[in-house]
Amino acid sequence: MSFDGLFTRAMSLELKELLLGGRINKVQQPFTNEIILSIRANGKNQKLLLSAHPSYARIQITEESYENPKEPPMFCMLLRKHLEGYFIEDIYQIDNERIIVLEIRGRDEIGDTSYKKLMIEIMGRHSNIILVDRDKNTILDSIKHISYAVNSHRAILPGYEYLAPPKQEKRDPYTATEEDILRAIDFNSGKLDKQLVQQFAGFSPLIAREIFLHAGLANKETLPKAFLTVIDPIKKGNYAPSIMDTPDKEYFYCLPIEHVKGDIKSFPTLSKMLDRYYFGKAERDRVKQQSNDLERFIVNERDKNSKKIKKLERSLSEAENAEEYQLLGELLTANLYAVKKGMAEVEVINYYDADSKMVKIPLSQRLSPSENAQKYFTKYQKAKKSIDIIKEQIRLAQQEYEYFETLYQQILAASPKDIQEIREELVEEGYLRERQKKQTKKPQNVKPVLDYYISNDETEIIVGKNNKQNDYLTNRVAARDEIWLHTKDIPGSHVVIRSKEPSEETILQAAKLAAYFSKARQSSSVPVDYTLVRHVKKPSGAKPGFVIYDNQQTVYVTPDEETVIQLKKS
Numbered sequence: 001m002s003f004d005g006l007f008t009r010a011m012s013l014e015l016k017e018l019l020l021g022g023r024i025n026k027v028q029q030p031f032t033n034e035i036i037l038s039i040r041a042n043g044k045n046q047k048l049l050l051s052a053h054p055s056y057a058r059i060q061i062t063e064e065s066y067e068n069p070k071e072p073p074m075f076c077m078l079l080r081k082h083l084e085g086y087f088i089e090d091i092y093q094i095d096n097e098r099i100i101v102l103e104i105r106g107r108d109e110i111g112d113t114s115y116k117k118l119m120i121e122i123m124g125r126h127s128n129i130i131l132v133d134r135d136k137n138t139i140l141d142s143i144k145h146i147s148y149a150v151n152s153h154r155a156i157l158p159g160y161e162y163l164a165p166p167k168q169e170k171r172d173p174y175t176a177t178e179e180d181i182l183r184a185i186d187f188n189s190g191k192l193d194k195q196l197v198q199q200f201a202g203f204s205p206l207i208a209r210e211i212f213l214h215a216g217l218a219n220k221e222t223l224p225k226a227f228l229t230v231i232d233p234i235k236k237g238n239y240a241p242s243i244m245d246t247p248d249k250e251y252f253y254c255l256p257i258e259h260v261k262g263d264i265k266s267f268p269t270l271s272k273m274l275d276r277y278y279f280g281k282a283e284r285d286r287v288k289q290q291s292n293d294l295e296r297f298i299v300n301e302r303d304k305n306s307k308k309i310k311k312l313e314r315s316l317s318e319a320e321n322a323e324e325y326q327l328l329g330e331l332l333t334a335n336l337y338a339v340k341k342g343m344a345e346v347e348v349i350n351y352y353d354a355d356s357k358m359v360k361i362p363l364s365q366r367l368s369p370s371e372n373a374q375k376y377f378t379k380y381q382k383a384k385k386s387i388d389i390i391k392e393q394i395r396l397a398q399q400e401y402e403y404f405e406t407l408y409q410q411i412l413a414a415s416p417k418d419i420q421e422i423r424e425e426l427v428e429e430g431y432l433r434e435r436q437k438k439q440t441k442k443p444q445n446v447k448p449v450l451d452y453y454i455s456n457d458e459t460e461i462i463v464g465k466n467n468k469q470n471d472y473l474t475n476r477v478a479a480r481d482e483i484w485l486h487t488k489d490i491p492g493s494h495v496v497i498r499s500k501e502p503s504e505e506t507i508l509q510a511a512k513l514a515a516y517f518s519k520a521r522q523s524s525s526v527p528v529d530y531t532l533v534r535h536v537k538k539p540s541g542a543k544p545g546f547v548i549y550d551n552q553q554t555v556y557v558t559p560d561e562e563t564v565i566q567l568k569k570s
Contacts, residue, residue: 002252003058003122005096005202006173007270010239010254011059012100014270016091018061019046024083024104029076030066031286033057033143035129039088050120050129052143056282057127059100059120061271064279067417078141082116082131094164096172096201098122103134116140119162132162170201174235178224185223192218196227206257213259230255241273242266252277279565283415291419295411297432302404308397316390322383327352328361329376332369339369403543406491409519410466413493417449421468425544448472453513453567455506460498461567463513467545470494471538474547480534483507485514486547488527488554492518494545496533508557509567516559524558 022041029035037048049062072080086106093100102118115134121127130142139160146156154163171184184199185192193208207230212218215226233239233255244251246262252273256264267273288295327350332339335348342365350359363372410422426432448469453461462477464470474494478484483497485507495514497506511528520526531552538547 002204002206003098004204004207005093005098006204006207006234007254008098008100008122009093009096009202010234010237011270012091012093013237014239015048015059015061015100018042019048019088019091022046022088024086024088027076027079027083028066028068029073029079030068032073033127034066034282035076035079035143036062036066037083041088050118051282052121052127052129053282053285054125054127055285056278057122057124058274058278059122060274061269062275063272064275075141075143079131082114082140083118086114086116095167096170096174097165097168099164117162121165123165128156130156130162137162168201170203171199173200173202173227173231176200176227176231178228181224181227182220187220192223206251206253206260209259210257239270240266241268241270243273243277250277276565279561286416287411287414287419290416291411291414291422294419294423294426295408297426298404298407298411301431302401302408305397305401305404309394309401312390312394312397316387316394319383319387319390322380322387325376325380325383328359329373329380331359332361332373332376336369336373339363339372341365341368399543402491403546405519406467406545409491413465413517413521415465418466418469421448422466425467429544450477451568453509453564455497455502455509455567457503457506459502459506461506461510461513462496462498463517464494465517467543470545474533474536475538478533480532482533483510483530484533484536484549485510485528485530486549487514487518487520488529490518490520490526492520494547508555509563511555511557512559512563513567515557516561516564518559521559525556526559527554527556529554 019039019041022039024037024039025045026038027035028038033052033054035050037050039046039048047062049058049060049064051058083104083106086104088102089105090103091100092103098121100120100122102120104116104118106114106116108114117132117134119128119130119132121130128142128144128146131140132138133140139156139158139162141158142156144156146154148155153166154160171180176184185195189195193205193212196208196211197203197205211223211226211230213226214229215222218226239254240256241254242252242256243265244253244257244260244262245265246260251257251260251262254270256266265276267276331348331350332346334351335346338348339346343363344365345360345362347358347360349356364375367375407422407426410418414422423432427434448464448466450469450473451463451465453463455461462473464473470493473496474484478496479498481500483499483502485495485497486492492514495510495517497510499506502510507530511530514528515521515523515526518526529549529552531549535551536547536549
């Protein structure tokens with residue numbers, strides 16, 4: 001993993017420089033496994049994110065905004081009691097492991113000086129955030145409770161003594177000499193990169209493979225030198241936070257990693273790099289958990305309508321052959337003398353054909369010749385009448401398909417706050433039953449929460465990410481002379497530029513947002529229409545989010561995540 005012991009050391013030093021002596025003013029717990037500490041340090045307000053997420057565990061300063069639950073969880077309430085108003089006295093890493101400690105000092109309820117330790121253990125699915133009484137070394141509480149039944153070495157429960165994870169007794173890479181490295185590695189056993197990970201504290205496969213790139217043909221002469229070359233800038237704190245973007249995956253580290261072949265993006269701090277790397281990733285994971293049932297329902301409805309359309313199109317194709325039934329009926333009537341009851345088919349001359357070709361007419365053996373002819377005329381009349389009905393059914397099914405396809409794209413781009421609005425819409429439209437909830441007063445006239453962005457010339461751009469938001473933005477928020485954008489003939493978001501005469505650059509940036517929050521997110525040269533809000537209309541009885549518009553112009557843009565991050569308004 002990228003967040004190894006060496007990276008943890010780099011992060012502890014960055015946080016120490018920025019937060020030491022800072023005062024914790026506020027504690028929030030926006031999600032089950034994540035804590036936000038609002039800290040005033042060095043004359044600046046900072047948000048420290050502590051995450052024990054099983055896939056995205058980390059500690060960093062963040063500039064991202066998080067919505068908090070209406071009722072704070074118990075662990076959040078306990079942290080508020082013990083941390084708000086307290087000062088950070090020290091920040092350090094334990095034994096080159098993925099553990100960072102915040103030493104905290106303040107005064108308790110009776111005014112006595114109180115010392116706490118906040119332990120952030122970054123260990124994949126075993127990650128945890130633990131509040132410890134420093135003097136007694138007892139656990140006050142943790143974001144995850146672990147009993148001895150789960151972990152035989154230690155229990156993470158209130159009142160228990162805090163024990164660090166078992167020491168791995170590995171070598172210190174910062175003090176290692178060439179001789180130490182040679183003693184640690186058995187060159188006859190092979191898998192030298194794995195040996196490095198097993199022998200040196202804080203090493204991950206990522207940094208081990210980087211050492212091997214520098215070693216070239218790894219042997220007793222080249223490997224120790226490569227080891228020291230790679231470790232030296234980390235040892236001296238000469239960090240260069242970087243994201244390596246490959247076609248398959250992104251990697252991050254406190255240094256550029258050359259063996260990962262891809263574009264390298266540099267960042268001024270580790271925290272800014274992590275904000276960029278985790279942009280949307282953890283949120284998408286939370287959305288996935290909250291919307292599994294909703295996504296499954298939407299996909300089923302979409303696919304059901306897709307199958308219905310194909311079936312109706314086959315019926316329409318048959319119905320549009322109505323003229324053939326009439327022809328067969330007329331030819332059969334003209335040749336009744338040649339037909340006997342019990343025949344399976346009859347071959348007659350097609351008098352309407354210029355070449356007088358022969359035509360085979362299938363017959364029902366149970367019907368008389370005249371009844372067979374009447375059967376074709378009846379099929380002709382039914383097919384003719386059904387064409388208009390089938391076309392209308394196709395139109396309605398196509399509407400349903402496009403509606404659920406739009407909802408599916410909205411689910412893919414949704415944040416946790418958007419999911420509930422999509423669910424409410426499906427209830428209001430009669431597709432879902434309302435979930436049984438505890439008897440609580442429902443807030444009246446709750447307005448959808450829109451996403452705000454700022455263009456390079458300081459013009460505000462607003463994005464709706466679901467149908468409720470789109471309706472609210474276009475019909476209630478936007479002024480008639482402002483600019484409205486939407487991907488051309490592609491499901492996506494409504495976007496509004498809060499300007500009557502925006503610059504060309506602002507229009508292109510807004511178009512990139514419209515393309516990014518659409519089905520064409522992964523495409524290039526996406527057509528985006530823009531027009532005045534006054535030219536956008538919602539037809540009577542139309543589905544939520546559906547509009548028609550005219551007097552539009554079209555621009556072609558390629559969406560990219562960097563633009564979204566750059567323009568995002570906190």
